[in-house]
Amino acid sequence: xxxxxxxxxxxxxxxxxxxxxxxxxxxxxxxxxxxxxxxxxxxxxxxxxxxxxxxxxxxxxxxxxxxxxxxxxxxxxxxxxxxxxxxxxxxxxxxxxxxxxxxxxxxxxxxxxxxxxxxxxxxxxxxxxxxxxxxxxxxxxxxxxxxxxxxxxxxxxxxxxxxxxxxxxxxxxxxxxxxxxxxxxxxxxxxxxxxxxxxxxxxxxxxxxxxxxxxxxxxxxxxxxxxxxxxxxxxxxxxxxxxxxxxxxxxxxxxxxxxxx
Amino acid sequence: xxxxxxxxxxxxxxxxxxxxxxxxxxxxxxxxxxxxxxxxxxxxxxxxxxxxxxxxxxxxxxxxxxxxxxxxxxxxxxxxxxxxxxxxxxxxxxxxxxxxxxxxxxxxxxxxxxxxxxxxxxxxxxxxxxxxxxxxxxxxxxxxxxxxxxxxxxxxxxxxxxxxxxxxxxxxxxxxxxxxxxxxxxxxxxxxxxxxxxxxxxxxxxxxxxxxxxxxxxxxxxxxxxxxxxxxxxxxxxxxxxxxxxxxxxxxxxxxxxxxx
Numbered sequence: 234x235x236x237x238x239x240x241x242x243x244x245x246x247x248x249x250x251x252x253x254x255x256x257x258x259x260x261x262x263x264x265x266x267x268x269x270x271x272x273x274x275x276x277x278x279x280x281x282x283x284x285x286x287x288x289x290x291x292x293x294x295x296x297x298x299x300x301x302x303x304x305x306x307x308x309x310x311x312x313x314x315x316x317x318x319x320x321x322x323x324x325x326x327x328x329x330x331x332x333x334x335x336x337x338x339x340x341x342x343x344x345x346x347x348x349x350x351x352x353x354x355x356x357x358x359x360x361x362x363x364x365x366x367x368x369x370x371x372x373x374x375x376x377x378x379x380x381x382x383x384x385x386x387x388x389x390x391x392x393x394x395x396x397x398x399x400x401x402x403x404x405x406x407x408x409x410x411x412x413x414x415x416x417x418x419x420x421x422x423x424x425x426x427x428x429x430x431x432x433x434x435x436x437x438x439x440x441x442x443x444x445x446x447x448x449x450x451x452x453x454x455x456x457x458x459x460x461x462x463x464x465x466x467x468x469x470x471x472x473x474x475x476x477x478x479x480x481x482x483x484x485x486x487x488x489x490x491x492x493x494x
Numbered sequence: 495x496x497x498x499x500x501x502x503x504x505x506x507x508x509x510x511x512x513x514x515x516x517x518x519x520x521x522x523x524x525x526x527x528x529x530x531x532x533x534x535x536x537x538x539x540x541x542x543x544x545x546x547x548x549x550x551x552x553x554x555x556x557x558x559x560x561x562x563x564x565x566x567x568x569x570x571x572x573x574x575x576x577x578x579x580x581x582x583x584x585x586x587x588x589x590x591x592x593x594x595x596x597x598x599x600x601x602x603x604x605x606x607x608x609x610x611x612x613x614x615x616x617x618x619x620x621x622x623x624x625x626x627x628x629x630x631x632x633x634x635x636x637x638x639x640x641x642x643x644x645x646x647x648x649x650x651x652x653x654x655x656x657x658x659x660x661x662x663x664x665x666x667x668x669x670x671x672x673x674x675x676x677x678x679x680x681x682x683x684x685x686x687x688x689x690x691x692x693x694x695x696x697x698x699x700x701x702x703x704x705x706x707x708x709x710x711x712x713x714x715x716x717x718x719x720x721x722x723x724x725x726x727x728x729x730x731x732x733x734x735x736x737x738x739x740x741x742x743x744x745x746x747x748x749x750x751x752x753x754x755x
Contacts (some may be wrong), residue, residue: 286548286633304578314575318646318654322598326652337583339593339639374636375628378600385579391587397588436724 237374239415241270242473246421247316250316251278259420260320262484264329267355269374271371271409272331273382273402280304280311286470298380300395306394312383318371321381331379336360337393339369342401344386344394358386360472365408374412374488376413380405399461403468411470417438418489419461420481426462430455439491442466449490465492498674499633501520502531503734504711505663505684510742511538511577517747520681521581523745525590530635532670533592534643535581541565541572553616563657568657573644582642592640597647602627603662605647605655619647619655621662623732626669635673638658658693660722664729671733678734680722681742686751687723691716699750702729726753 243263249255261273284291284307285485291484292299294295300308317333324331336358342365346357373380381407384398399419406417416488428435438447445462448454454462465476511515524533544569547551553560561569578594584684585592589666597603597619603626605619634641643666645659670676671752673686689696702707706723709715715723726737730753 307581310571310575312575313579314571314573318570318574318598319598321596322534322654324653325598325601325648325650330601333596335579335582335594338584339637340586340591369637369639372633376600376633379522387579387583387586389586389602393583407651447656471748 237269237371239267239269240374240409240415241266241408241411241416242273242406242417243270243398243400243484244273244417244419245481246398246493247275247277247449248422249420250274255422255481256320257323259484260323261327261479262482264327264486265322271370271374271380271405272320273384273398273405274316275398276312276384277309277316279309279316283307283311294352294354297354299353300357300358303358305393305395309385309393310311313385313439317381318385324379324381329379330377330380332373333381333383335383335393336396336401339366340367340389341366341380342382342386342396342404343389344391344396346388346394356392356394357398358388360386360396360403360404362407365404367408370405370408371412375395383477385450397465403464406468406473406476407471410474413471417468417474417476418463418484419478421478422481423426424480424483424488425478426458427451428455436488437490439493449478462492469494498530498632500530500692501670501674503534503633503663503667503670503676503678504531504745505534505680506536506742507659508536508538509683510538510681512540516553516683517581518584518746520742521584522588523743524745525585525588528717529638529640531556532631532635533581534659534666534667535577537569537573537645537661538577540577541569542570546571546674555615556615558615560614561618563617566617566654566656570646570654575644575671578642578644585640586644591638593634594642594644595655596644596654597621600627601628601650602630603643603647603657603666604650604690605657607649607653608654616738617653617655619657621647621665621666623655623665626665628669628672631641631666631669632673638651654690660725660736664725667671667729667733667734667737668732671735674732678726678729678737679745681727681745682739683742685741685744685749686739687715687719689714695697698748698751700754722755730755738750
């Protein structure tokens with residue numbers, strides 16, 4: 234039986250990773266967040282820059298990048314190597330004991346390579362929260378270590394896969410909710426869901442399913458935000474207590490848009 | 495109290511990493527080695543090739559490479575990212591539950607940046623076996639997971655460091671010996687210590703301190719082997735039961751040179 238009473242799961246987006254000052258502030262704040270806690274980080278632009286320097290052609294289909302073998306190697310180096318280890322070393326420096334993980338490590342986030350039909354996106358992995366190892370996550374949390382996930386996963390047959398960091402984060406939060414009540418914080422470069430995208434004072438503090446339907450019908454929620462909110466609702470429907478969409482500077486405050494059932 | 499009775503610690507060198515067939519055979523063999531077990535892997539030539547492609551100048555002092563910031567990023571990407579995660583995914587595929595670690599992860603291998611006087615080798619970390627977290631290694635082994643270490647460490651102040659993989663391996667073995675009796679296997683592309691470097695039938699099966707003195711006085715041991723044997727003796731003097739220097743194809747056999755007190 235676990236002694237864990239509550240878990241905080243935090244996602245930071247690539248824009249925070251790309252901004253050294255924002256990242257340093259975020260690392261300080263994450264260190265202060267009550268444990269047990271879990272971090273999932275996005276990728277940022279470094280992988281694209283490295284691909285360019287290495288003259289690896291970028292293949293796009295329907296506006297989305299194809300992960301061919303060379304690109305898989307680049308994202309593995311950048312996400313699972315450089316960014317993951319720099320974040321972990323940064324956390325250690327401010328007194329937060331953390332451990333960096335890809336999905337292959339301890340088979341904690343197995344994935345399934347996406348069906349190449351109708352579109353072959355290459356080495357891209359889809360995640361099933363039910364298959365995430367809650368037991369191993371609990372072992373780490375009980376040992377006083379904060380898992381830090383990148384979005385590199387694996388297929389169990391020896392191939393690494395590139396997954397969507399938001400999807401990894403939601404699935405890890407759902408897996409954490411099997412251990413103890415879990416609240417999730419989706420941190421990025423905006424304040425949350427705004428009534429008026431140009432007015433930071435128009436922050437919507439809480440969205441529940443009925444209100445979300447109203448907002449969508451009224452056309453208030455802008456396009457880029459819909460996948461994030463949908464993702465958040467899938468997480469709360471699967472057992473996460475709440476998901477708060479917030480600015481990376483506001484991790485320790487309540488400012489943001491909380492999504493609940 | 496730990497239930498662990500015995501630990502196998504295995505080091506593979508960069509030459510095995512660079513040879514896809516040798517690496518695949520080795521991964522199969524490591525999966526069959528009795529658990530609990532620990533793997534430490536070297537780097538290989540990929541980091542050098544990537545540095546060349548990125549036009550990062552290689553600075554050498556007294557025949558040894560300097561790890562400047564750009565080189566540190568490259569080795570972090572290649573060792574802690576690509577190689578470490580490919581080895582872990584390969585082990586998962588053959589039924590060996592493994593977890594990749596840098597020294598920063600769970601602060602398991604803290605290091606000290608080498609004094610820049612008299613020669614500044616840059617971001618290079620020296621390791622003290624006494625500071626390695628045996629407790630965390632035991633937690634992983636008890637959870638049925640094999641730790642897979644690369645030679646990237648950290649200084650505890652937010653900087654990653656590049657360490658010598660043989661030194662990481664020896665220090666991890668010494669730390670493992672605090673948990674349970676530990677035998678170490680140093681695997682590379684040669685059969686072990688040979689009387690005559692050109693005669694594979696001249697393998698020396700066992701070296702103890704007195705015999706090592708004799709061999710050195712007679713000039714039998716060739717130069718390249720001396721640091722490996724010295725490293726092995728330091729490990730057995732610090733509590734490791736035995737160190738066997740052997741070919742990576744012979745992990746599961748007794749063929750090799752065993753070093754004991």
